[in-house]
Amino acid sequence: MSVKNKETIAAETEADMRQPEEASRRLEVLKTYKIFIGGKFPRTESGRYYVAQDEAGHKLANVCLSSRKDFREAVVAARTAFGDWGSRAAFNRGQILYRIAEMLEGRKLQFIDELVKQGAGQAAAGQEVEQSIDRLIYYAGWCDKFQQLFSSVNPVATSHFNFSVPEPTGVVSILAPQDSALLGLVSVIAPVIAGGNTCVVLGSYSKPLSAVTFAEVLSTSDVPGGVVNILTGKMEELAPYFADHMDVNALVYCGDDMEMKKLLQQKAALNLKRVVFYDHVDWMSANGQSPYLIADSQEIKTTWHPIENIGGAKAGY
Amino acid sequence: MEKNNTLKLKFESARKYAPAPESRSAAKINAQYELFINGRFEKPLSGKYFDTINPATEEKLSQVAEANDADVDRAVKAARNAYENVWRDMPGAERGKYIFRIARMIQERARELAVIETLNGGKPIRESRDFDIPVVANHFFYYAGWADKLEYAFPNRRPQPLGVAAQIIPWNFPLMMAAWKIAPAIATGNTVVLKPAETTPLTALKLAEIIQESGLPPGVVNIITGAGATGSALVNHPDVNKIAFTGSTEVGKHIQRAIGGTAKRTTLELGGKAANIIFDDAPIDQAVEGVINGIFFNQGHVCCAGSRLYVQESVLGEVIRKLKDRLETLIVGDPMDKNTDIGAINSRQQLENINKYLDIGRAEGAEMYQPDIELPGKGFFCKPTIFTNVAQSNRISQEEIFGPVLTIQSFRTDDEVIEKANNSPYGLSAGVWTDKGSKIFNLTTKLRAGVVWANTYNQFDPTSPFGGYKESGYGREGGLHGLNAYVKF
Incomplete structure (x- = not known):
């Protein structure tokens, strides 16, 4: 099936009137937009697709309409990847996040092009891509620092050494912002993986190109397969599964639909997922990034260890 | 055949401990308790009371009021009023001094509280005397000191109280759970409606007496008694901003479902199988x-x-x-x-x-x-x-x-x-x-x-965060991290 973007439609219209010698012009190779599970790019197992369109109604691409089974396979991939990713050195995670930024920088023009196709102005698209790169750098730096910020050594009254540290909560399902196709997506993925979690993300329905192309960036960035899994499809269809899957530890929802929030909270109660809502966040602003966003998918673990009390040690030496 | 080197003491024959009973006279228990709302002990609008017993003897100790929806509403209104007109805007240092005072009064009445805790809950007096009640006093003392230092707990942010906190606690550590709930909530500028467990209301009501005596502004802490229906009314009250619950995982899940679609925040400390x-x-x-x-x-x-x-x-x-x-x-x-x-x-x-x-x-x-x-x-x-x-x-x-x-x-x-x-x-x-x-x-x-x-077990301390992963709930109680549960930014 042929996929037409604005340029190809224009090109075809032009082709109807073209001169015979122009018929030998090279045919553009179109990209198949697929989903990203366990480091691979399968099509949805359901075989379903939808046609993503720009604001003028022109076809952008055939996009995977992911199913519940795709989501479940993505959770298996995320859970498998968690053991490795969550226990990697924080410094190593920082380097890999930095590497994502490098890869994104290298493909800036492609992202700008896709954002423009999805309706952004040229200047705004440029800003969004640059902000996305900088956001990854921001969180790359936090990977080995937030622990110190959120840890404590606790002065207990008994003879114990007692300390509290943050640890990743596990697998996080993320319903990414619908309107901020790239920056919003990056802004919710980065703090989750910076903290050692793995995730399954549903990209924007109406602007899905950026999410799929970002998956290609991830796949060339030393991010182990399964750490980030990206699906495209309908939020109304998939959200209940994102919320009630028993092997997901936390849920992020970026939206302000009160009915959706109610449904998510109720479904998430099945295994007491941590539920985080980011509504009305302007991802372009300074509020769109913070170590406290990393803390949203962290657990605090407290460890107690006895300290030997030797009778004569009170003298003070 | 394994070699047995253990020297086994034969308690049943060789020696017996003589009884060493703690005296009941240290505790004054009223024949009937009312609801503690807006600084006063109020008769329940429900008109109903239920018995509370000593589980070691099955004897009735007292009867306590059963709060219905209207009583819950009165308590929440009192808490809202105290929040908006007194507590929220009181300087942190002053809030802290009230809480320090409560900690001291608990220490003064420690023996009485320990005896009532044991009579009403069945736990050994050794534990209520040496563990529960000291932890209660220490917890208030610890959080009292945070009241005027909150900006230091959250770098680069301005912590604000949430409003009215509905707090529902279990019967296993009745007064200690009350302390874990009330102390951080009021230190951060929230007001409270607390519901102790149905089987162990007495020490919470004694705490109400202490709070009344301490001069804490009326309505900052309200303590209402009842069973599941009372707790449910409290969770579902529209003017509550925060639910803090300790209890079973099953009820915790009910609470998360019940607050779906509201702006209420929750922390849940639930079951375990360690x-x-x-x-x-x-x-x-x-x-x-x-x-x-x-x-x-x-x-x-x-x-x-x-x-x-x-x-x-x-x-x-x-x-x-x-x-x-x-x-x-x-x-x-x-x-x-x-x-x-x-x-x-x-x-x-x-x-x-x-x-x-x-x-x-x-x-x-x-x-x-x-x-x-x-x-x-x-x-x-x-x-x-x-x-x-x-x-x-x-x-x-x-x-x-x-x-x-x-x-x-x-x-x-x-x-x-x-x-x-x-x-x-x-x-x-x-x-x-x-x-x-x-x-x-x-x-x-x-x-x-x-x-x-x-190499140790069951250690607790006010400075040490406590709380679970997975279905054991979320949020922490105790320490710096315990403040998180009661602030917004």
């Missing part, structure tokens, strides 16, 4: 003592109780033998006796629940062991129990029993025991016993639990 792990290089006698404390402390009515014991195969026989010997020496009986190790089960309902699990365990093929001791003729009592020959899939090793019941399984390797310990929907706490430091930190890092004790 693994307590003994490696072959552990100091075995010390570990056995820790296991006993881990499961029989407070009759096993402890959400973080070490109820699943994992013993490395090479020392399994020795550990089981020493545990059985130690079981024989535990004194089960009158909670008011200072020698008592295991007091009364909190209620008839809970005793029936524990007995149900003893039946399930035997039906599943596990071997049950109980010491040969006499239980008192009246009241609710349960012998300390251990199950051997237990499978990971058995209900007694998967489900929270909340009683003096320990399951024992063996393991060979570190990886195996980590896998087994984490194979639970719960993740509140865990224990590790080994002499090797690097092994301790391997284990404590990999166990998915909020509190991990290494």
Whole structure:
């Protein structure tokens, strides 16, 4: 099936009137937009697709309409990847996040092009891509620092050494912002993986190109397969599964639909997922990034260890 | 045949402890208690009262008011009014001084509170006197000092109170849970409606007297009594901003569903099924003592109780033998006796629940062991129990029993025991016993639990955050991290 973007439609219209010698012009190779599970790019197992369109109604691409089974396979991939990713050195995670930024920088023009196709102005698209790169750098730096910020050594009254540290909560399902196709997506993925979690993300329905192309960036960035899994499809269809899957530890929802929030909270109660809502966040602003966003998918673990009390040690030496 | 070097004390024949009962006269219990709303003790609009008993004797101690929807509404209105007109805008230093004063008054009345805690809840007087009540006072004292220092807790942010906090607490540590809830909430500028558990309301009502006497502005803390319906009315009240709940995972899930679609915030501290792990290089006698404390402390009515014991195969026989010997020496009986190790089960309902699990365990093929001791003729009592020959899939090793019941399984390797310990929907706490430091930190890092004790168990401190992973709930109580539950930015 042929996929037409604005340029190809224009090109075809032009082709109807073209001169015979122009018929030998090279045919553009179109990209198949697929989903990203366990480091691979399968099509949805359901075989379903939808046609993503720009604001003028022109076809952008055939996009995977992911199913519940795709989501479940993505959770298996995320859970498998968690053991490795969550226990990697924080410094190593920082380097890999930095590497994502490098890869994104290298493909800036492609992202700008896709954002423009999805309706952004040229200047705004440029800003969004640059902000996305900088956001990854921001969180790359936090990977080995937030622990110190959120840890404590606790002065207990008994003879114990007692300390509290943050640890990743596990697998996080993320319903990414619908309107901020790239920056919003990056802004919710980065703090989750910076903290050692793995995730399954549903990209924007109406602007899905950026999410799929970002998956290609991830796949060339030393991010182990399964750490980030990206699906495209309908939020109304998939959200209940994102919320009630028993092997997901936390849920992020970026939206302000009160009915959706109610449904998510109720479904998430099945295994007491941590539920985080980011509504009305302007991802372009300074509020769109913070170590406290990393803390949203962290657990605090407290460890107690006895300290030997030797009778004569009170003298003070 | 294993060599038995243990010198076994024969308590039943050679020696007996003489009774050493604490005096009831230290406690003044009214015949009837009202609801504490807006600084006054108010008769319930429901007009109803229910009995509260001593589970060790089944005697009625008092009767307390049962708050209905209208009573809950009155309490929430009082809290809202105090929040908006007094407490929210009071300088932190002044708020702190009220809380310091409450801590001091609890210390002054510690003996009375300990006696009432034991009479109403059934826990040994030794525990309420040496553990519960000191922790209560310390918790208020600790959070009092935070009231004017909150900006230091959240770098680069401005913490604000949430508003009215609805707090629902369980019956296993009645006053301690009240302290864990009230102290951080009011230190951060919130006001409170607290509902103690149906079976153990008396120390919370004594705390209400102390709060009244302390001069805390009316409505900052309201304490209302009742059962599930009262708690439900409180959770569903539209003018509540925050729910803090400690109790069963089942009710915790109900609460999360109930607040769906509202702006209410929650923290939940729920059930547990903690693994307590003994490696072959552990100091075995010390570990056995820790296991006993881990499961029989407070009759096993402890959400973080070490109820699943994992013993490395090479020392399994020795550990089981020493545990059985130690079981024989535990004194089960009158909670008011200072020698008592295991007091009364909190209620008839809970005793029936524990007995149900003893039946399930035997039906599943596990071997049950109980010491040969006499239980008192009246009241609710349960012998300390251990199950051997237990499978990971058995209900007694998967489900929270909340009683003096320990399951024992063996393991060979570190990886195996980590896998087994984490194979639970719960993740509140865990224990590790080994002499090797690097092994301790391997284990404590990999166990998915909020509190991990290494070569110790059941330690608590106001400065130390407490709370669970997974289905043991979310949010922390205690320490710097405990402030998070009561602020927004």
